[in-house]
Amino acid sequence: MEKMEELKEYLKKIEYLASSIALLHWDSAINMPKDAVKYRSEMIGYLTGESYKLTTSEKMKAFIDYFSEIDGLDRLNKAIIENITREYNKVTKIPEAEYVQYEIDKTLAQNAWEEAKKKKDFSVFKPYLAKIIDYNKRFSEYWGFRDNKYDGLLDIYEPGMTTERLDAVFGELKEALVDLLQRIKRSNIKTDDAFLKGNYSAESQRKLGEIILGQMGYDYEKRGRIDVSEHPFTINFGNKDVRITTKYDTSDFRPAIFSMIHEGGHGIYEQNISDELEGTSLSVAASLGMHESQSRFYENILGKSMEFWNYFYPKFQETYKELEGVDLTSFYRAINCVEPSLIRIDADELTYSLHIIIRYEMEKLLINSDINIDDIPKLWNEKYKEYLGVEPEHDAEGVLQDIHWSCGDFGYFPTYALGNLYGAQFFNKMKDEIPDWRQQITCGDFAPITKWLNENVHQHGATLKPAELIKKITGEEPSAKYFIAYLNDKFGKLYDI
Template identity: 35%
Template sequence: MTSAYDDLMSFERETGALAQVAGRLGWDQETMMPRGAGDQRSEEMAAMESVLHARRTDPRIGEWLAAIDPQTLDAEGQAQVRHIARSFRRANKVPAKLAADLARLTSRSHRTWAEARADDDFQAFAPVLAEVVALKREEGAALAAGGDVYDALLDDFEPGATAAELKAMFGALRPRLVALRQAILERPEPPALHGTFDETAQMALTRKVAQCFGYDMSRGRIDKAVHPFSSGSGDDVRITTRTNALDPFNCLYSTIHETGHATYEQAIRGNYRFTPLGQGVSMGVHESQSRIYENQLGRSRAFTGWLYGQFGETFGELGLDGPEAFYAAVNRVRNGYIRTEADEVQYNLHVLLRFDLEQALISGDLQVADLETAWNDRFHADFGFAVDKPSDGVLQDVHWSAGLFGYFPTYSLGNVYAGCLLKALQEAVPDLETQLAAGDPSGATAWLRENVQQHGGLYEPREVIERACGFAPSEAPLLDYLEAKFGALYGL
């Protein structure tokens, strides 16, 4: 006779496998789905969500949980039960019809957003976004059960975090970031990379670099999408990137970023597959991996020195005076509209704008009809110049069309975590710079795999970072790193 725990885990693994199938539908919609299949896909995704919601609220889960004595389980078993109980409580607060309606609506909303973005027409997107906001408010209220609605949504992406504590952390980030940005923009701008760069060659190089960072192409693939993303876990983890003939850095660093996400999922212990422990523990921790791969490793002086040679072999003459000029071009700080293309100094200012606006949308202090104006006003106040078109402003990100309210602040939290991890990594791997200069990030990625990635959901998010670093996470290491790096680059 099987135990209640065994029955529970068997059921969870089936649910986890079905969730992976649902995720593959989303990946296909972004990459290969015929344009005319959108309405059918909406119904398919709503049907899958109905099945998943029914499983996540199955009364047997409550019976199994009640029959389990956590004290009889090892640390992994206790963590599984903790995650399952939390998910069960949350899922039972959301009516099945609302879950299906959200899946159907966000599939439609995503298509509308993509078309509106291509046409630079926010008004074409606003009505469906208003529907999404209304349903997310309803979902958040159900989850909050009288508590803070935005915190309830945030908890889906960063369990245990609150908007208040993130505001305090981000409030400590902002003054030093603003001061650093201002000092840099007063200095001469280094030369940029100019030319036309074959997009097929970009994809070949980006695949090489992804594998250099440990991405297992036998268990993954790289495709193109409007908005780069990573999808899946275990033995099927796919990433997307995008190409621009005038900007090969966009393709390369989007890929390195998504490789950080993907290698996290590929590195999680195999016996956790299809269970709550078999995926990244939070989006903040996930983002710490993508950001440390992309920035602290991928944009470092040492690694860009190696990359300079790879660019020369791939594209020929670059018009830059050696690896130092290439390093400066990779790390140029300049005015720009797009969050995903922003330099390390200004990136978090883009995130904080979104964090504040989405809180206002969920609370009702800001209506969708006023969102474009609010975005443009805030952008001008923060960056000192005007948004030129909606695709460079309120329409640039996919998140709100997908109903991902509470996701944006995890980007900055991930940057904070990455700053902490770099400090610990440099102490643990003293010859890190030498390795990176040889185009070999394996010392760094092995340390991250051992100390962060393999654990999946075993520990709580902040506990993962504290165990890896040996100290509680704070914004100080990130700020110190940025001021040292860009102070040297710009002679501050």
């Protein structure tokens, strides 16, 4: 136990560096002057180098060697050793200079992406993206993979997941989505959401968002905050400082409100990871897919339910004259309108996963060198035309719409769709244990649901792998069937199909 306490003190140093780097990234997105980007990238590079040294040191190897000989470790301590061993094996396979330069180049790439998006010009971002793709190809080779080079990257965000498994799950999901979408197109019920366009000040949206977030259980006053960024995100520095961002559109409150609910789901997860896990390397989510299960659950399963808006809609009507003559049923139909669109973060609940599948297919092709970087915009546009029947007019609403590739997050996008599947599977179990959930949400009482998620999902951090956590909660392996059933039930009723 003395040795374990010594290890935890060592891991805290790595945690402090990770939080410092994250804080610099947060400031880069929120406050940093444009001309500071080069120096900021060098700061991040330096701190990353220090983190690399601690993570790959002889002292860390000595800890791993020592505990590998110990039998009978309890569940928590065993998880700590498994996690640091996994991280050690991954990081030590990347040369230190390359690891540091990668962090520097990512910061430069993010700045180039912002400029390219504003100019609607992929060519501005292309040389930076080419570098990031090459890094990820090499990293996957360093780490090794069985059948598909993409597996090495996928495992970072969703431990244990493989391309083979994901192809099967996404194949089933894609077939179900396309079938449901075609039936909706043939439906006699046509939903119009045009009446929601109006004049909505950013300040009024922020105030309403704060009311919703507070009711949900995200503490934005003492343990969080809400800021504005080009792309909404959540970031944390321990469970007592979890920050979210959004982006306001004064002609339509939906993007900001639903992104706040989405990021609030992430924030609730982070704020409720057990204090016991601080300094263990496990005070993070079980996976990015598990993280997305929480954000997508709050945003869609709850946030776009009739029960949710039965409580919150009067507050919106009091704030916006545009809604005075719009009844709740019409509003509910409008926020759940199925309409294939170009922008992922604005996509409706049904078509959203098709946006993810497009990105997943693109990433596999890029990482396996089946296409080159010049093919990206054209292929992107072709896939949107084929899968969703829409085509971007320029790069900003096409291949440049997401920040993720500039951050090096190849393998991340699939977790959004996996989050949909996990969230629906949890919801199926939760309904059995909280049978009156509809009445509670209708009254604005989120506490029982958030408590259920705290106890079953959040508090465990990364002590369990995602598949293990799902099996522990639901008694089943991860499955697409609950999400497919949920969509068919919800949209079947909305469109009378």
